[in-house]
Amino acid sequence: MSYFFKCILSLLVLVSSSIQAQFYENLRESADDYLVALSKKDSIKEEKFIKLKILLFTKAEDEMITKLYNLSSNQLDSLKNEFTEYEKAKNEISDDSAFVLFNYWYLQLSNTFYNYAEEKFFSSEKVKILLFSASVSCACTLEMCRKQTLDIINFAKEKGYDYWIVDSYENNQLQIEYETLFAPSVIVLDENNKLLIKIQYDENMIDKLSQQLTKLQNQKS
CATH class of the missing domain: 3.40.30.10 (Glutaredoxin)
Known part of the structure; x- marks a missing residue:
């Protein structure tokens, strides 16, 4: 392997590690933003939701995330599954009801990374x-x-x-x-x-x- 490709590989590893190290912080900040936008019925709430979804279902390896944050795979899977259930429900209910429902997921996020x-x-x-x-x-x-x-x-x-x-x-x-x-x-x-x-x-x-x-x-x- 050439020196150039070794450098690229090292850089990718560093970037991946950085993303994983900030996984919870980025996820919580995005969840905060979506919760606030949802409560205000803000027009950007869908944009905030999509950003949160992308962060939650990031391509970073779940095994590394669970190890870094001392989680079980079941905890992370449950968080993702409940988010998917919320996504299915949110467009069928009012913004007020969606806010109530998402708040439960928000607390599950807090519990998961407690x-x-x-x-x-x-x-x-x-x-x-x-x-x-x-x-x-x-x-x-x-x-x-x-x-x-x-x-x-x-x-x-x-x-x-x-x-x-x-x-x-x-x-x-x-x-x-x-x-x-x-x-x-x-x-x-x-x-x-x-x-x-x-x-x-x-x-x-x-x-x-x-x-x-x-x-x-x-x-x-």
Whole structure:
């Protein structure tokens, strides 16, 4: 094999590794974008959906992805299968119903990559926001969870905070640790993972969160 082709092969391996290393991050960002566009009934929602689908069904080897993120092949297959079921249903239902249905898939994404996302979240050296949502609860609680998921995504992106949405029905360890026994609840941690703010089951959560973060920033300055 010539030196030129060896260089090309090495480059392809590096690119493939980079794609796999960013698989979850890219997938979650794309899922965030689609969820927000869907909630707004934005005309670009289909474009966002197609981008998400391409990322999820990337040609990167599933075996390498499952190894990198410590997943079973069944977990990844289930995530893809549920996405396909959502795709079949979304054009037969209203945007509001599609938003509700996709939110379940969004939480499944969070559950699938929970261990990896937890490590990444707590290793961040930034102020970070953790929302405890739920995939199973009463109708009014689920509605509040969906609304506050959108609020946190939009707020965190606008302000530059790291954030993580957790399905506390499937993964309640952190909810117990931080004594937030109701969903939705939000906590804010500093760069050293010290608890700064905790707001539980409050319809005005995002306003209170913004006010308390502003107050903390003013105290530092």
